[in-house]
Amino acid sequence: xxxxxxxxxxxxxxxxxxxxxxxxxxxxxxxxxxxxxxxxxxxxxxxxxxxxxxxxxxxxxxxxxxxxxxxxxxxxxxxxxxxxxxxxxxxxxxxxxxxxxxxxxxxxxxxxxxxxxxxxxxxxxxxxxxxxxxxxxxxxxxxxxxxxxxxxxxxxxxxxxxxxxxxxxxxxxxxxxxxxxxxxxxxxxxxxxxxxxxxxxxxxxxxxxxxxxxxxxxxxxxxxxxxxxxxxxxxxxxxxxxxxxxxxxxxxxxxxxxxxxxxxxxxxxxxxxxxxxxxxxxxxxxxxxxxxxxxxxxxxxxxxxxxxxxxxxxxxxxxxxxxxxxxxxxxxxxxxxxxxxxxxxxxxxxxxxxxxxxxxxxxxxxxxxxxxxxxxxxxxxxxxxxxxxxxxxxxxxxxxxxxxxxxxxxxxxxxxxxxxxxxxxxxxxxxxxxxxxxxxxxxxxxxxxxxxxxxxxxxxxxxxxxxxxxxxxxxxxxxxxxxxxxxxxxxxxxxxxxxxxxxxxxxxxxxxxxxxxxxxxxxxxxxxxxxxxxxxxxxxxxxxxxxxxxxxxxxxxxxxxxxxxxxxxxxxxxxxxxxxxxxxxxxxxxxxxxxx
Numbered sequence: 001x002x003x004x005x006x007x008x009x010x011x012x013x014x015x016x017x018x019x020x021x022x023x024x025x026x027x028x029x030x031x032x033x034x035x036x037x038x039x040x041x042x043x044x045x046x047x048x049x050x051x052x053x054x055x056x057x058x059x060x061x062x063x064x065x066x067x068x069x070x071x072x073x074x075x076x077x078x079x080x081x082x083x084x085x086x087x088x089x090x091x092x093x094x095x096x097x098x099x100x101x102x103x104x105x106x107x108x109x110x111x112x113x114x115x116x117x118x119x120x121x122x123x124x125x126x127x128x129x130x131x132x133x134x135x136x137x138x139x140x141x142x143x144x145x146x147x148x149x150x151x152x153x154x155x156x157x158x159x160x161x162x163x164x165x166x167x168x169x170x171x172x173x174x175x176x177x178x179x180x181x182x183x184x185x186x187x188x189x190x191x192x193x194x195x196x197x198x199x200x201x202x203x204x205x206x207x208x209x210x211x212x213x214x215x216x217x218x219x220x221x222x223x224x225x226x227x228x229x230x231x232x233x234x235x236x237x238x239x240x241x242x243x244x245x246x247x248x249x250x251x252x253x254x255x256x257x258x259x260x261x262x263x264x265x266x267x268x269x270x271x272x273x274x275x276x277x278x279x280x281x282x283x284x285x286x287x288x289x290x291x292x293x294x295x296x297x298x299x300x301x302x303x304x305x306x307x308x309x310x311x312x313x314x315x316x317x318x319x320x321x322x323x324x325x326x327x328x329x330x331x332x333x334x335x336x337x338x339x340x341x342x343x344x345x346x347x348x349x350x351x352x353x354x355x356x357x358x359x360x361x362x363x364x365x366x367x368x369x370x371x372x373x374x375x376x377x378x379x380x381x382x383x384x385x386x387x388x389x390x391x392x393x394x395x396x397x398x399x400x401x402x403x404x405x406x407x408x409x410x411x412x413x414x415x416x417x418x419x420x421x422x423x424x425x426x427x428x429x430x431x432x433x434x435x436x437x438x439x440x441x442x443x444x445x446x447x448x449x450x451x452x453x454x455x456x457x458x459x460x461x462x463x464x465x466x467x468x469x470x471x472x473x474x475x476x477x478x479x480x481x482x483x484x485x486x487x488x489x490x491x492x493x494x495x496x497x498x499x500x501x502x503x504x505x506x507x508x509x510x511x512x513x514x515x516x517x518x519x520x521x522x523x524x525x526x527x528x529x530x531x532x533x534x535x536x537x538x539x540x541x542x543x544x545x546x547x548x549x550x551x552x553x554x555x556x557x558x559x560x561x562x563x564x565x566x567x568x569x570x571x572x573x574x575x576x577x578x579x580x581x582x583x584x585x586x587x588x589x590x591x592x593x594x595x596x
Contacts, residue, residue: 061204067182074106083170096110108179150212156181209232254269397410460501470569505521517567
C-alpha cells in the first residue's frame with residue numbers, strides 16, 4: 001500500500017514540481033492583487049454600462065411614457081365631467097367628442113358602467129353600447145383599478161389601440177371607469193430612434209405581461225422576445241439587463257425598465273456590439289486570464305531553465321545508471337562534460353565506479369567460467385569412469401555361469417549406469433545447480449528396457465513423466481530408487497489375463513505446488529508373486545526414500561502391484577505444459593529397434 005502511494009506521488013517529489021510550487025507561492029500575492037483590482041474595475045465599468053443601457057432604453061421609451069402618463073391623467077381629469085352629466089348621456093357624449101376633437105393623440109374617450117354598457121362616449125352620441133365581452137371590461141371587473149391594455153380592434157373606435165382606464169367613484173361608490181384610447185401608430189411614433197439605437201427594438205408590456213406597443217411591425221414581435229421567457233416573467237427583471245438568445249436565434253442583450261410604475265414596462269433588445277455590456281464581461285475574463293497567463297509563462301520559463309541546467313543531465317545520468325543496473329557492461333558510461341560542475345562531479349564518480357565494477361565483474365566471470373568448465377569436466381570423467389565400471393561388470397557377468405551371480409552383477413550394473421546417467425545430465429546441462437528429473441528417469445527406463453527385456457518378450461512399458469527440476473542431492477536417490485523399482489516391476493510383471501501383454505507403468509508428477517510423486521506399477525500374473533521380494537532391493541528402496549524425506553508405500557490391488565513415493569522437491573518450478581504430459585509407450589519391438 002505504501003509503495004503504491006509513493007508511486008502515485010512521485011511526480012510531486014520531482015524538482016520541477018517543487019520549483020513550480022515555490023514560484024506559484026511567490027507570484028500568488030501579486031496575482032491575487034491584480035485580479036481583485038481588475039475585477040473591481042470591471043464590475044464598476046459593467047454596472048456603468050448596464051445603467052447606460054437602461055438609460056438608453058428609458059430614453060427610447062420616453063415619448064410613450066409621457067403619452068401613457070398623460071392618458072392616465074386625462075382619464076382621471078374626465079371623471080368630474082362624467083359625474084356632472086351622468087344623468088344626461090347626450091351631454092356627456094358631447095363633452096367626450098369635443099375632447100377628442102381637441103386632442104389628436106387620443107382615438108376614443110368614454111365612460112363604461114359596472115353593468116358593462118356605455119352611454120357616454122366620443123364615438124356615439126348618447127347611444128347605449130354593450131362592452132361586457134370586452135377583455136378590458138373583464139380585467140377591470142376582476143381588479144377595479146387603473147388599467148392599461150391593448151387590442152388590435154377597439155370595440156368603440158375600431159382601431160388598433162391601447163386602452164387606459166381610471167375607476168370612477170361617487171363618494172365611495174364605484175360607478176365604473178373612464179377610458180381613453182391611444183392608437184398604436186401614435187405610440188410607435190414616439191419611440192426614439194437615434195444613430196446609436198439603430199438596431200435596438202423597444203417594446204412595452206402591461207403588468208399582466210400583455211404586449212402594448214413595439215417599435216417594429218406586429219409580425220416581428222416574436223423576434224424581439226428572448227427564448228424560453230414569458231413576458232410576465234420579464235417584469236420581475238425590472239431595472240436589469242441580461243443576455244439571451246432571441247426567438248430568431250440571434251444573441252442579444254435585453255434590458256427591462258418601468259415606464260409607468262406598476263402598470264407599464266419597457267423591454268429593450270440590443271445588438272451586443274452596441275450594448276457595451278458584453279465587451280466588459282470579456283474584459284473581466286481577460287482580467288483573470290492575464291495573471292493566469294503570466295503565471296503560466298513564468299512557470300514555463302523557470303521549468304525550461306531548470307530543465308536545461310539540471311533536469312536533462314539528471315535524467316541522462318539516471319538512464320546511465322538504469323542501463324548499467326540491468327546489465328549493460330559494454331563500456332563505462334560517459335562523463336557529462338556539458339553539465340554543471342556539481343552534476344559533472346557525480347557523473348565522473350559514477351563513471352569511475354562503473355569502470356572498476358566492469359573490470360572486477362569480468363575477472364569474476366572468467367573465474368566462474370573456468371570453474372564451471374572444470375566442474376563439467378569432472379562430471380564428464382565421473383560419468384566415463386562409471387560407464388567403464390558398468391562395462392567391466394558386464395564383461396565379468398558374461399564369463400560367469402552361475403545365474404544368481406549374473407543377476408547380482410546385472411543389478412549392480414544397472415545401479416552404476418543410473419549414476420552415470422545423472423552425471424551425463426550434469427555436464428550436459430546449462431545449469432549445474434539443478435537437473436531435470438523427468439529426463440533422467442526417462443533415460444534410465446530406456447537404458448534398462450533395452451538391456452533387461454529380451455527379444456520376443458511381450459512386455460509393454462509406459463511412462464508418464466511431468467517436468468520436474470531437482471537438486472543433484474535429490475536426483476541421485478530418486479534415480480537409484482527408480483532403478484530398483486523398475487527392476488522389481490520387470491522381474492515380477494505378468495500378463496493380467498490370457499492373451500494380454502504384461503505391462504509396467506512409471507509415473508512422475510507434481511502433487512500440488514510443494515509435493516511430487518514417483519509411482520511404479522506393474523501387472524501381476526499371480527496375485528502373490530510381487531510379495532516375494534524382501535531382499536537387498538527392498539532395503540535400498542527404503543533407504544533411498546529416507547534420503548528423499550519420503551516414505552515408500554507398497555500395495556497390491558486388483559492384480560496390480562504399486563510402489564508409490566511422495567516427497568518434497570527442494571526446487572519449485574512452473575506448471576508443465578500439457579504437451580509434456582503425454583504418455584510414452586515403448587513396446588518390445590520398439591526397444592529391440594533402439595537396442596540394435
